[in-house]
Amino acid sequence: MTLGRDRTPPSVVLVGAHGHGRGHLEHLAARTAAGRVRLAGVADVRPLDEQQQALAGDSLFDTDAARVIAEVRPAIVVISTPMHTHSNLARLAFEAGAHVLLEKPPTPTMAEFDALLAAQQAAGVACQIGFQAFGSRAYAELANLVATGALGEIRRIGLTGAWTRAASYYARAAWAGRRSLDGVPVMDGALTNPFAHGVAMAVRLDGSGGAEPVSQVEVDTYRAYPIEADDTASVRITTARGTTVTAAVTLCAETAREPIVEVVGSAGKAELWYTEDRLRTADGECRFDRVDLLDNLLDHLADGVPLVAPLAETRSFMQVVEAIRVGPAATEIEARFQRQDGDRRIVPGVDDVVRQAVAAGALFSELPVAWATGKPFRWTESDRERSAESVRERSTENDRERSTDSNHVSQAGGRIEGQSGVNADE
Numbered sequence: 510m511t512l513g514r515d516r517t518p519p520s521v522v523l524v525g526a527h528g529h530g531r532g533h534l535e536h537l538a539a540r541t542a543a544g545r546v547r548l549a550g551v552a553d554v555r556p557l558d559e560q561q562q563a564l565a566g567d568s569l570f571d572t573d574a575a576r577v578i579a580e581v582r583p584a585i586v587v588i589s590t591p592m593h594t595h596s597n598l599a600r601l602a603f604e605a606g607a608h609v610l611l612e613k614p615p616t617p618t619m620a621e622f623d624a625l626l627a628a629q630q631a632a633g634v635a636c637q638i639g640f641q642a643f644g645s646r647a648y649a650e651l652a653n654l655v656a657t658g659a660l661g662e663i664r665r666i667g668l669t670g671a672w673t674r675a676a677s678y679y680a681r682a683a684w685a686g687r688r689s690l691d692g693v694p695v696m697d698g699a700l701t702n703p704f705a706h707g708v709a710m711a712v713r714l715d716g717s718g719g720a721e722p723v724s725q726v727e728v729d730t731y732r733a734y735p736i737e738a739d740d741t742a743s744v745r746i747t748t749a750r751g752t753t754v755t756a757a758v759t760l761c762a763e764t765a766r767e768p769i770v771e772v773v774g775s776a777g778k779a780e781l782w783y784t785e786d787r788l789r790t791a792d793g794e795c796r797f798d799r800v801d802l803l804d805n806l807l808d809h810l811a812d813g814v815p816l817v818a819p820l821a822e823t824r825s826f827m828q829v830v831e832a833i834r835v836g837p838a839a840t841e842i843e844a845r846f847q848r849q850d851g852d853r854r855i856v857p858g859v860d861d862v863v864r865q866a867v868a869a870g871a872l873f874s875e876l877p878v879a880w881a882t883g884k885p886f887r888w889t890e891s892d893r894e895r896s897a898e899s900v901r902e903r904s905t906e907n908d909r910e911r912s913t914d915s916n917h918v919s920q921a922g923g924r925i926e927g928q929s930g931v932n933a934d935e
Contacts, residue, residue: 519584522550530589538564550577603632612639617694619831636820642706643818646797661776667867668707670758670768686736698738709826719822721749726832729872730839739839757866832888840883
């Protein structure tokens with residue numbers, strides 16, 4: 510399905526209108542008012558509040574995503590639900606012939622990612638992933654500097670992230686801070702959710718494009734909060750082209766600072782504050798605007814403009830997610846290395862540690878840090894192949910359930926009652 514400029518505005522269904530999905534609802538209402546799209550349906554397991562009802566207008570609402578998609582037959586489906594529901598819902602949309610804007614991360618496992626990509630390609634539809642930062646013209650400029658050799662030979666790429674989160678962040682939904690829920694992988698950790706944009710950018714910047722598999726991933730994760738997943742983590746990635754990418758992040762910072770993606774080459778250095786679209790090079794510092802992901806998808810369908818975040822080009826990011834998934838649980842940071850500030854947990858000195866790790870291309874446990882007592886885990890693509898069979902079996906079982914119960918997909922798509930958006934922190 511392609512969209513011509515002479516057509517009426519394409520119909521859109523939104524799945525997941527609460528949490529981060531509320532922002533999508535507001536955006537779709539604005540685009541509908543501008544005549545760019547027509548919001549034709551909304552699905553969520555929770556009723557819409559008065560404001561949401563006003564934004565949805567006369568579009569069809571149902572708690573069952575399958576019913577809404579079947580009745581509307583939309584051109585585009587926007588999915589903003591918990592990560593572990595993405596695959597089933599996106600495949601439902603593909604089967605209906607709809608193009609998809611799917612929130613990040615695409616899936617919690619590589620096996621589900623591969624199945625989703627195969628389903629998309631078989632359906633012949635487009636799938637844009639909600640990595641908003643890929644639409645930044647600052648990112649495009651940095652990628653161009655790398656591609657043209659302006660920075661010389663790339664020596665290393667790094668992501669530094671130091672944010673704070675309160676205990677309420679992990680109390681907002683049953684899946685928050687979990688590695689799995691009811692036996693289903695969730696992977697709501699620092700690198701895989703709040704800092705996912707930076708990780709995805711960093712592994713894409715050396716020219717691998719995101720679609721080429723990485724060579725290996727070394728993982729070193731920690732937690733100060735009483736959660737399953739990590740809130741403080743370091744990872745060292747070797748890309749398909751041999752570039753070393755180091756990411757060091759925390760949600761227990763003393764002082765919150767915007768994350769930075771840094772590229773160091775033989776001829777210069779560039780720093781990108783991707784949440785602010787701000788790029789600094791030897792020539793100075795500039796701010797840039799962004800390409801909206803929905804508008805980019807519409808332009809792609811109408812005029813063939815390349816997608817800025819196609820599903821296929823998130824493979825290398827998904828390999829990082831997979832390495833964290835199959836690796837050991839996060840090591841607990843002992844209480845003596847923490848302090849409480851209201852309902853926030855802070856790890857004193859961690860702000861400097863994340864910077865030191867990226868500068869040295871080191872994992873936390875390789876630095877002289879008293880709380881970093883974990884044993885790093887090394888993952889390669891061959892490890893993934895050995896561990897994927899059980900996930901394939903679960904995917905097959907899901908397919909059987911979907912074929913016998915059309916309601917399964919929509920209920921699974923929002924079964925974490927009270928939250929439909931996995932990216933509520935953005």
